[in-house]
Amino acid sequence: MRTFLRHNGISLFFGLLFLLSLAGQSYAGWHQVNARLVAEHLDPLSWTRYVASSDFAVDVAENWQSEFLQFWVYLMATVWLLQKGSPESKELDKAGQESEQDQKIGPYAEPDSPTWARTGDWRTRVYSSSLALVMGAIFLGSWAVQSVAGWAAFNEERLQQLQDPIAWTTYLRNADFWSRTLQNWQSEFLAVGTLAVLAIFLRQRGSPQSKPVGQPHGSTGVEG
């Protein structure tokens, strides 16, 4: 058990943080929505009713889609783009998808390489992009959920304001959808860009996201 906890610390820690913050978000969001409903002389919701609502769903989904987009863009961009001095970047002569030898695929796979890395056929091509495919799929799925839940929540608000509801296709062009989307995107892209640049000059001892404390600023693609 102790070994399991030690070998899976990152996933367990962030999984727990996710659950705690999701629970906290549900509680805070529930009170926020009810304060607005009461102010408008409408019936407040129970907590269980709130977490099943489109209000809660859109608030969760709009954050999920931007996080997975952030990592998808980061995965893809760092294949080709470089940042001199950053541990987030590959070395300056390694832009691109790199050689089969470097990537240990096909004839260069090792005995304990993943099976699909060894075949060298379409399965290797798919597996070579599997991380981006899954992250991209989760992004698109959660963005779709944001669009539907956001549309329902938006129309609920329109009816509260005695306005006609709008179609989903109209909502996709509406400022509410794009404001939710872009306010999340700007912060995600700022965060990864900032980390890539700050890590050139600053250090965090022991973190794989940082260069070793004594590593020169000009060293690229070196992690601590």
Next chain:
Amino acid sequence: MRPPLRLRRLGVLAVAVLALASCAGSQDDAATTAAVLLLDAAAGRDGAAACAALAGPTRDELEQSSGKPCEEAVLEEGLGDGEGPASVEVYETMAQVVVGSETVFLSRYDGRWKVVAAACTAVPGRPYDCSIGLP
């Protein structure tokens, strides 16, 4: 012989989808019924029944703005009858029912649909102007 596992799972999924669809359909019906209740009561000059269809805050606002009991005031708002084709849109706790020339807005109070705004006139590009409404 039992069907293969994947078919049983598809069956469970189909039942879940149908259940959700029937829930949505029952909400549409309930909202429409509540709106028609108000309009039929007003057309039949039954002020008490009409007021029973209104949400509490809407009733209070009607009495305060008219200076009369709800049962009298509601019959003076020129509500249309409950005749004509009905269309309904339900989003979470709110609904809009259009019956003939009447547009009615409803919300859920204690799990039941109640009218929050009626006797509404459409204003292009702006919210409906409703003579019966919330404070």
